[in-house]
Amino acid sequence: MSGFTPGALPPVPPRPRAKTSTIVWTIIGLILLVQLLVVVFAYLVLALGAGLVALSSLLALIPLAIVLLTATWIDAWEPEPWAAKLFALLWGAAAAITIALLFDLGQHLFTTIPEDSMLSSVVRAPLVEESAKGAALLILVFAARRTFDGPIDGVVYAAFTAGGFAFVENIQYFATAIYEGGAGSAATVFVLRALFSPFAHVLFTSCTGVALGLAARRRGVWRILGAFVVGVACAAVLHAVWNFAGYVGFWGVYLLFELPLFIAAVVAVVLLRVREQHLTRDRLDDYGRAGWFSYAEVGLYGTRVGRRRIRAWARGKGGEAPGAVRSMIRVTTRLAMDRQQIIDGSADPATAADEAALLAETTALRSRLHAIG
Secondary structure, rough: OOOOOOOOOOOOOOOOOOOOOOOOHHHEEEEEHHHHHHHHHHHHHHOOOOOOHHHHHHHHHHHHHHHHHHHHHHOOOOOOHHHHHHHHHHHHHHHHHHHHHHHHHHHHHOOOOOOOHHHHHHHHHHHHHHHHHHHHHHHHHHHOOOOOOOOEEEEEHHHHHHHHHHHHHHHHHHHHHHHHHHHHHHHHHHHHHHHHHHOOHHHHHHHHHHHHHHHOOOOHHEEEEEEEEEEEEEHHHHHHHHHHHHHHHHHHHHHHHHHHHHHHHHHHHHHHHHHHHHHHHHHHHHHOOOOOOHHHHHHHHHHHHHHHHHHHHHHHHHHHHHHHHHHHHHHHHHHHHHHHHHHHHOOOOHHHHHHHHHHHHHHHHHHHHHOOO
C-alpha cells in the first residue's frame, strides 16, 4: 500500500489539485464552445427560421434527455467530473457540428459530389463526423487522465459528445421535415430518430470511447493515438452501415443489424459496469487486508447493496450524514481506482500522493460518521 501502514498517518503530501492555469484554460474552453454553439444556432435560425428552430429544439430535447439520463446512470458508480462531461456535450453540439458543416461547405464549393449522394452519405459523413466527435474524447483522455481510466468512462464521454451532436442534428432534421412535409412528415422523422434510434450516434462514438478507455490503462501517446484511429474507423463503419440503410431498406438493416448490435452493446455496458463494481470491491479488499478498512466497510462502500444500506442509514440520520456518506463513497471509489492504476501500471507520478491524501480523507470521514452514529 505505497509503504503505508494502518494507524497514525505519516505527514501526508497534499492531494494534487488542479493547477490554476488548468482551471483557467478549462473555463476559457467552455466559454469558447458556448460562443461557438451560439454561432451554430444563429446559422440554423438564418437557414430555417426562428420559429422552426425553437419548435425543433423542444422536440430534440427529448432524445437528448434520454441519452443524458442513460449516460448518468452508467456513470453513477464512479462519476466523471462534470466539467469534463459538459466539455464533451458542448464539443458535440458546437465544435463537431461546426467541423461537419465546414466539410459540407467545402464539398459544395470545391467538389462536384452532390451533398445527398451515396458517396457523401456513406463515406464522407461517417469519417468526418466520427473523427470530429472522437476528437473530444482524444482531448479528454489527456486532459482528464486521472479519471479517464477505463472503457466505461469512454462510453460516458462518448454519450455526452454524441448526445450534443445528435441534438443539433435533430433540430435540423425536424425543422426540415416540418418545412417540407408538415406535421405528418415531422412525426415520422421524430419517431424514427427520437424514439427508435436515440442512441445511434452514441453507439457509433462509443467505439472510439471504448478504444481510448482501454488504451488509457496502459499510458503512451502512440498507444492512445493508435486506439483513436482504430476506434474512429470502427465508429465510421457502423455509421456508414446506418446511413447505407436508407438506400437498401431501413427496417431490414435496423432489425437484422442495428437492433441486435444495440442489444449487444447494452449487455456489454452492463457487464462493464458490473466489472467496475467488482474492481472497486477487490481494491478495497486490498486496503482491508492491510488494515485500512474493516470487512463491514468494504461491503458498505464497495458493493451496490452496501451503498444502498449506508445511504438509507444516512437519510434516517439527516443533518450532515448524507453529505458525509456521499463523500465517503466518492473517496473510497477514487481510492480503488487509484490502486488499480498503480497495479496495472497506468498511474502517473501524482497518483501516490493522491492515494495518501485519500487515505487521510477516509480516516477523517470515518471519524465524522462515527460521531454522527
